[in-house]
Amino acid sequence: MKRHLTVAIAAGLTVAVGVSGCSKGSSSSGDGGSDKTIKFVAAIYDDNTKGYWDGLIKDFEAKNSGYKVDLEMVDWTQMDAKVKTYVQTKQVPDVLNYNAFSDFARDGLIYQASDVVSPNTLSDFSPTFVEQAKYNGTQYALPFISSARLMFYNKDLFKKAGISDAPKTWADVKADAQKIKAGGKIGYGLPLGPEEAQAEFYSWAMNNNGGWVDASGKWAIDQQANIDTLNFLKDLNKSGLTQPNPESTDRKTVFNQFAQGRVGMSIGGPFTRAGFIDPVNKNLNYGIAPLPSKAGTEHNTLGVMDILAAFKRNDGKNKEAVRKFLDFFYDKDNTSKFLKLENFLPVTKSAGDALSADPYFKQFVDALPTSKFAPTGNPAWSAVAGAVKQQLGTAVANKDPKAVLGDIQKTAEKAG
Amino acid sequence: MHDVPDSGDVSPPADAVPGAPRSGAASPAALRALRKLAPLLWLGPSILLIAFVVLWPVVEMARTSLQKITSSGLTQGWNGVRNYSDLFDEDALIPVLLRTVLWVAGVVVVTLLLSLALGQLLNARFPGRRVVRWAVIVPWAASVLMTALIWKWMLDNFSGLVNRALLDLHVIDRPHNWLGDPHQAMLWMMWVAVFVSLPFTSFVILAGLQTIPADVYEAARVDGAGPWRSYFQITLPLLRPAVLIAGIINVINVFNSFPIIYEMTGGGPGNDTDTTTTFMYKLAFSDQHVGESAAMSVINFALVLVMVALYLSFSRWREETR
Numbered sequence: 001m002k003r004h005l006t007v008a009i010a011a012g013l014t015v016a017v018g019v020s021g022c023s024k025g026s027s028s029s030g031d032g033g034s035d036k037t038i039k040f041v042a043a044i045y046d047d048n049t050k051g052y053w054d055g056l057i058k059d060f061e062a063k064n065s066g067y068k069v070d071l072e073m074v075d076w077t078q079m080d081a082k083v084k085t086y087v088q089t090k091q092v093p094d095v096l097n098y099n100a101f102s103d104f105a106r107d108g109l110i111y112q113a114s115d116v117v118s119p120n121t122l123s124d125f126s127p128t129f130v131e132q133a134k135y136n137g138t139q140y141a142l143p144f145i146s147s148a149r150l151m152f153y154n155k156d157l158f159k160k161a162g163i164s165d166a167p168k169t170w171a172d173v174k175a176d177a178q179k180i181k182a183g184g185k186i187g188y189g190l191p192l193g194p195e196e197a198q199a200e201f202y203s204w205a206m207n208n209n210g211g212w213v214d215a216s217g218k219w220a221i222d223q224q225a226n227i228d229t230l231n232f233l234k235d236l237n238k239s240g241l242t243q244p245n246p247e248s249t250d251r252k253t254v255f256n257q258f259a260q261g262r263v264g265m266s267i268g269g270p271f272t273r274a275g276f277i278d279p280v281n282k283n284l285n286y287g288i289a290p291l292p293s294k295a296g297t298e299h300n301t302l303g304v305m306d307i308l309a310a311f312k313r314n315d316g317k318n319k320e321a322v323r324k325f326l327d328f329f330y331d332k333d334n335t336s337k338f339l340k341l342e343n344f345l346p347v348t349k350s351a352g353d354a355l356s357a358d359p360y361f362k363q364f365v366d367a368l369p370t371s372k373f374a375p376t377g378n379p380a381w382s383a384v385a386g387a388v389k390q391q392l393g394t395a396v397a398n399k400d401p402k403a404v405l406g407d408i409q410k411t412a413e414k415a416g
Numbered sequence: 417m418h419d420v421p422d423s424g425d426v427s428p429p430a431d432a433v434p435g436a437p438r439s440g441a442a443s444p445a446a447l448r449a450l451r452k453l454a455p456l457l458w459l460g461p462s463i464l465l466i467a468f469v470v471l472w473p474v475v476e477m478a479r480t481s482l483q484k485i486t487s488s489g490l491t492q493g494w495n496g497v498r499n500y501s502d503l504f505d506e507d508a509l510i511p512v513l514l515r516t517v518l519w520v521a522g523v524v525v526v527t528l529l530l531s532l533a534l535g536q537l538l539n540a541r542f543p544g545r546r547v548v549r550w551a552v553i554v555p556w557a558a559s560v561l562m563t564a565l566i567w568k569w570m571l572d573n574f575s576g577l578v579n580r581a582l583l584d585l586h587v588i589d590r591p592h593n594w595l596g597d598p599h600q601a602m603l604w605m606m607w608v609a610v611f612v613s614l615p616f617t618s619f620v621i622l623a624g625l626q627t628i629p630a631d632v633y634e635a636a637r638v639d640g641a642g643p644w645r646s647y648f649q650i651t652l653p654l655l656r657p658a659v660l661i662a663g664i665i666n667v668i669n670v671f672n673s674f675p676i677i678y679e680m681t682g683g684g685p686g687n688d689t690d691t692t693t694t695f696m697y698k699l700a701f702s703d704q705h706v707g708e709s710a711a712m713s714v715i716n717f718a719l720v721l722v723m724v725a726l727y728l729s730f731s732r733w734r735e736e737t738r
Contacts, residue, residue: 247596390683415704
């Protein structure tokens, strides 16, 4: 236990030191010395990511002599804590690959997009994503990859239950789930655990005209459409049509069960095939359909976008090197290579059709125009997403949906 | 030890008076002062280390709790007591505090009781004792995170060992999600906390048992004391220092325990299985409220101090450690 004590003390101190805004970290800005060396922090999407960046950086350094890129790979589970520490200790990287940017923009930490990429690159981004990359009307973030969500369903289970088509309305979902349950399987796999509750919930709420904000951009998390959505999901759970305890189940568990043929329907993305289904069962007979909506007339898709952000360092002297590197990455061949490797959807017009040749990916590419995004341009979004991940699931278990959404609304208003 | 300074005290004046009057006037006092400072040579490094590693972070923690820190991590000056008032506004705070008390008390009491029995067993002579002693150490040697992860998988709803065994024994008729319900999850996590605390505690008890001289028992036996009587009137009272140390270290450890809860339930659903330690982490990294999280950690720190002080005063440690 002495070891535990040491660990506990060390951990406590790390937190204490990490939390303390120790403003003496300025020595770090001197590292590397030259303005031609930049630090790039990239997220690990899967095992191939590091190989891609190593290759790209080697290529970049060969073609731009004198310029250097120091690469640091960070796992997504560590990313939030790392990024906070970078900012607090004033050791921000020059370029960061992340999923949020607006609070950096608000705090004046990052460059506007037009400062760090050429006009050519800037005009190549698809307008849908440029909209998501803006803070107060100015584009700060550089769209990096995108993703969309659709309904995955098990064709064999559907056939066995005597269902011919994928569900279009919420009533269809419930009826189909009941038939699948009668066959001893899980009707709908509902992951409302902390991993991605915000994505799962929004995929349903947006198809009931609900969402995070109202028309004027104000938080509207406790609106009636959202309450109705949660009541519907709660009913699925209470009727035994989902896996047990959706409030503590994460996506990976649900798709592991889906791949084993034990779940009738669940919402997944382009990454689902390579990441979840193929490693478990390559022969699974499944189909992909638009997200069901309450009325069944209009089907929206959840869009997700990750970004690159360029931090201000050395009084702006890093701008030149950052621009060279970013323009190099946004070259058509380099971006499409990354998308193909990692199974993501494009954010630029030029890389547009890299994936459409594969019928699996084509469905997601085609769904992108109907996609709706989380309000990532609002600096309070990460706090809201955090609260949603922690709290939302309890609404389909033992808590009242209205009260849970009300609490999250309060958190949102407090955060800004 | 006392002889050395004494003889040193005597000899300089004897030399000083006849031999060297110039330096002799100042030197006895200066020397004495210097000699008083001498322990600093030995204590200094550890004092510096404590100041740097313990006191400085505490000051920084308190300072952070009074600062306004944006969600990106930028410090924007003083925030008064806003972080504290935000914290006290959290609906989850009171349940989390109560749960923490239950968590600490439950885990420590059960650990101590089991360890008293285990220590007795390990102290007894039987064939294979060495193997059993090693077996008890194993949970200690394994990383806490690893242990928590393994238990999490054993309790898994779909592929867990526990469900499999209970299904095969027909105790339950369909898999149960043990970590889904906050009450059951809490009990399971307390069990894991007990499990990882047992080795240290039982070895402290074992060490305590080995300091009790055999002739005390002999005398008791001669006086006609049975096994129960000699346990409660000899063993237990003589074990007090060991139990005290084990108790206090466990209280601090269990209070600060993060990996078990974080790995097994993440404090969820909602905040229903959070203790103050995991709650503090979530305030900073889910709610993006670093200042409020620092306020929570100041309160956490104060709580540990209070608990330790109470524990020490109840157990009258001064008499024990003398």
